[in-house]
Amino acid sequence: MVWSRVTASRMVSYKRTMLMCTLGRRYFMTSGVRYGSSLVYSEYGDPEKVVQMTQQELPVVNSKQVLVKMLAATVNPADINTIQGVYAVKPSLPSIPGNEGIGEVLVLGKEAEDYFQPGDRVIPRLNAWGTWRTHAVADFTDLIKIPPDIALATGATIAVNPGTAYRMLKDFVPLKHGDTVIQNGANSAVGQAVIQIAAAWGLKTINVVRDRPSVMNLKQKLLDLGGTVVLTESEIRKSEELKAFPKPSLGLNCVSGKSGTEILRQLAPRGVMVTYGGMSRQPVTVPVGLLIFNDVALKGFWMTRWNKEHYNHPKRQEMLDDLFQLARDDLLQPPEHSLVPFDSYLVALKNAMPKDGMLGKKQILVF
Ligand SMILES: NC(=O)c1ccc[n+]([C@@H]2O[C@H](COP(=O)([O-])OP(=O)(O)OC[C@H]3O[C@@H](n4cnc5c(N)ncnc54)[C@H](OP(=O)(O)O)[C@@H]3O)[C@@H](O)[C@H]2O)c1
Missing domain, CATH: 3.90.180.10 (Medium-chain alcohol dehydrogenases, catalytic domain)
Structure with missing residues (x-):
């Protein structure tokens, strides 16, 4: 260097x-x-x-x-x-x-x-x-x-946050048009990129954010970006709105701690939760029943490792070209x-x- x-x-x-x-x-x-x-x-x-x-x-x-x-x-x-x-x-x-x-x-x-x-x-x-x-x-x-x-x-x-969102939506679970993805930390830069890329690819997103006084403004902002549903951490468990959606097979975990556990609870049987952040600074706790009866899987993602492994790989340029095109089409805002x-x-x-x-x-x- x-x-x-x-x-x-x-x-x-x-x-x-x-x-x-x-x-x-x-x-x-x-x-x-x-x-x-x-x-x-x-x-x-x-x-x-x-x-x-x-x-x-x-x-x-x-x-x-x-x-x-x-x-x-x-x-x-x-x-x-x-x-x-x-x-x-x-x-x-x-x-x-x-x-x-x-x-x-x-x-x-x-x-x-x-x-x-x-x-x-x-x-x-x-x-x-x-x-x-x-x-x-x-x-x-x-x-x-x-x-x-x-x-x-x-x-x-x-490069970092939209890249992370792009890879997590592409590399873990085969998703088809109309499928639903759930995520916490939905207002993070990664979360906002997930919402926008998913919307551009025809995927629905259930977005979880932390409770806060002016949550309606934040909810509207994420809906305007293309989010399907936005719920706070305290709303997710008792939400009637979620009953309208099939259980998601992919969950994206930015926060870990209790919030990560809640994402796991919402997954379909054999669903995969990809952890990419630990903003709560708490570990991921997995209820035993979800492992035994739902066979959920835990995966991790680190863009640094992916970039090292794909230093000059055509997939990397392909990803950037896709992201630049989404930005040009006004489908991906910073x-x-x-x-x-x-x-x-x-x-x-x-x-x-x-x-x-x-x-x-x-x-x-x-x-
Ligand atoms: N694994 C990877 O390759 C990779 C790549 C990119 C980013 N990341 C990680 O992803 C996370 C988000 O990065 P970013 O750049 O998108 O972040 P950002 O835009 O700065 O947003 C941070 C997010 O974390 C939430 N947050 C902060 N403190 C929290 C707490 N104590 N409990 C729960 N939520 C909390 C914030 O929610 P509020 O609005 O409620 O404060 C916000 O949604 C970071 O942990 C980052 O290191 C990982």
């Missing part, structure tokens, strides 16, 4: 000598050397405390590399949990956070010229690429070109979001970890 070539000591001495004269400039060139700015953390902990803005020298672009100027980068729960040190993957430190984002190619090495042009928009092929920085020098093989007509917020948010200037990253971090636990808009850093 490019970051590994930039040692902390170089950064510190660079900061000492140059900071005074470059204050406020996030990217600049002096004596033929390029400098960019990154968010970096050197210890795990509270993101608002451990993440800091730094400036560093960018490596010279070799023949296999490109210089990318970042345009927008998303703040996802996995980024926050990684910085906190509670995510499954712990990067070596210091590390630049950020799993997804969209950039623009500025400078190309010789071998990259067959694949990219200056001005092309790109997203990282790798997870944990470190998108929270103004510029990056990367191997061209680690980047995926995206069509120029894709809006910035869509490009910055399409989640509600705030565009936050890179310098105000602390605002983005604060909003991504609200004190009342109720998440608002997705935070997208813009450069």
